[in-house]
Amino acid sequence: xxxxxxxxxxxxxxxxCGAAAPPADSLSQLPAPQNPKIRLYNAEQLLSWEPVPPxxxxxxxxxxxxxxxxxxxxxxxxxxxxxVNCVKITTTECNFTKTNISKGFPMHFNVSLRVQxxxxxxxxAWVTVPWFxxxxxxxxxxxxxxxxxxxxGSLIIKLSPPxxxxxSTVAFQYYVxxxxxxxxGIQKVAGPFMTNSIVLxxxxxxTVYCLQVKAQLLWTMLNISRPGHLSNISCYETMADxxxxxxxxxxxxxxxxLLLSVMAGAxxxxxxxxxxxxxxxxxxxxxxxxxxxxxxxxxxxxxLDALDKDSSPTEDAWDSVSxxxxxxxx
Numbered sequence: 001x002x003x004x005x006x007x008x009x010x011x012x013x014x015x016x017c018g019a020a021a022p023p024a025d026s027l028s029q030l031p032a033p034q035n036p037k038i039r040l041y042n043a044e045q046l047l048s049w050e051p052v053p054p055x056x057x058x059x060x061x062x063x064x065x066x067x068x069x070x071x072x073x074x075x076x077x078x079x080x081x082x083x084v085n086c087v088k089i090t091t092t093e094c095n096f097t098k099t100n101i102s103k104g105f106p107m108h109f110n111v112s113l114r115v116q117x118x119x120x121x122x123x124x125a126w127v128t129v130p131w132f133x134x135x136x137x138x139x140x141x142x143x144x145x146x147x148x149x150x151x152x153g154s155l156i157i158k159l160s161p162p163x164x165x166x167x168s169t170v171a172f173q174y175y176v177x178x179x180x181x182x183x184x185g186i187q188k189v190a191g192p193f194m195t196n197s198i199v200l201x202x203x204x205x206x207t208v209y210c211l212q213v214k215a216q217l218l219w220t221m222l223n224i225s226r227p228g229h230l231s232n233i234s235c236y237e238t239m240a241d242x243x244x245x246x247x248x249x250x251x252x253x254x255x256x257x258l259l260l261s262v263m264a265g266a267x268x269x270x271x272x273x274x275x276x277x278x279x280x281x282x283x284x285x286x287x288x289x290x291x292x293x294x295x296x297x298x299x300x301x302x303x304l305d306a307l308d309k310d311s312s313p314t315e316d317a318w319d320s321v322s323x324x325x326x327x328x329x330x
Contacts, residue, residue: 030055030117030124033063033092038113038129040138042163045096045104047086052117052124061119062088070110070131088118107134108167108221135170135219140228143174143215152239153205157198162215162228169221176200178211181235192216203238210235 033049052061065086066074077086077094086094094115098104105111112131117124144160161172175191176198190200203209210233217226 030061030119030122032124032127033115033117034127036113036115036127036129038132040132040134042138042141043097043104045098045134046093047096047113047115047129048093049115049127051092052119054119059120060090061117062090063092063094064088064116064118065094066114066116066126067105068112074114105134107138107165107170108219109133135167135217135226136222136224138217138226140215140217140226142229142231143213146213146231146234148211148234148236150236150239151199153201153203154238155200155203155209155211155236157200157211157213159196159198159213161196170217170219172215172217174198175214175216176211177214177230178209180204181208181210184210205238205240208235208237 031052033052036047036049039046039048047065049063054061063086065077067077068074077084077096084094084096094113096104110131110133112128114126114128116126141162143162145158147158149156149158155178157176159174165171171194173192173194174196175189176193177187177189178200179185179187190198198213200209200211212230212233214230215228217228219225
């Protein structure tokens with residue numbers, strides 16, 4: 001009778017009867033989310049990443065986002081304190097943008113984010129986004145609600161900041177790029193302006209100017225500035241100033257006088273050149289007396305003799321005037 005094999009050999013024999021079991025880690029982990037990035041545009045705070053393929057899984061892949069500040073521990077993004085829920089979500093983004101002053105990450109805090117994928121009990125490795133500060137890394141857009149009112153040789157600009165800030169150490173300053181429309185290659189820059197009302201003065205009257213406005217964020221606490229984007233191009237015509245209006249009145253008066261003088265000279269020239277024709281137009285043709293016309297029709301009639309008899313000399317008529325003088329009384 002053969003002796004039984006030793007325990008180690010028995011285990012080796014049993015193991016050779018089936019396929020080797022893979023390591024537990026390769027079964028439990030999913031691929032990690034790829035290309036996570038944070039978008040900081042004006043007040044917007046948005047974390048996004050590429051989706052993880054589900055592989056052989058049947059359920060949807062869900063994601064889990066955590067955050068931490070410089071001296072804190074990792075915490076779930078679950079309504080506190082950011083007002084956003086990014087735990088077990090199926091979308092590939094987490095929006096932290098504040099809708100009021102109590103939501104969103106504080107713009108002067110150091111913030112780190114990480115995201116993890118999960119599918120049917122399997123999880124991926126955490127993928128961390130480099131830390132950021134909103135005021136340090138934000139992309140500043142152009143100013144909002146730009147209104148331009150033409151003035152007398154000037155342009156009056158009123159605008160709103162790109163986004164609202166709630167920090168006394170942060171402010172916006174504005175620059176205006178402007179040029180004459182007919183001289184697009186020659187641009188001028190005015191600024192910086194610290195107010196939302198800007199006046200471009202010393203412009204040519206009755207001239208079309210085009211302009212763009214740019215905002216720049218200043219964080220005085222850390223001496224950091226973030227230049228912004230230029231607004232769309234818009235063009236406006238300046239109004240006439242007082243001197244230009246006076247010149248216009250003088251030119252109109254001179255032009256009217258010259259026009260009337262030319263018209264009067266032309267009329268006089270035409271009258272002198274065609275005075276015979278003008279005289280003919282404005283004078284009725286002479287008519288023959290009735291008696292003469294009858295005589296010409298029948299010369300045998302004694303019409304002329306009758307006219308001579310009827311034309312007897314008339315006596316002269318006069319008025320008598322008497323002058324009476326009275327002596328003055330003493």
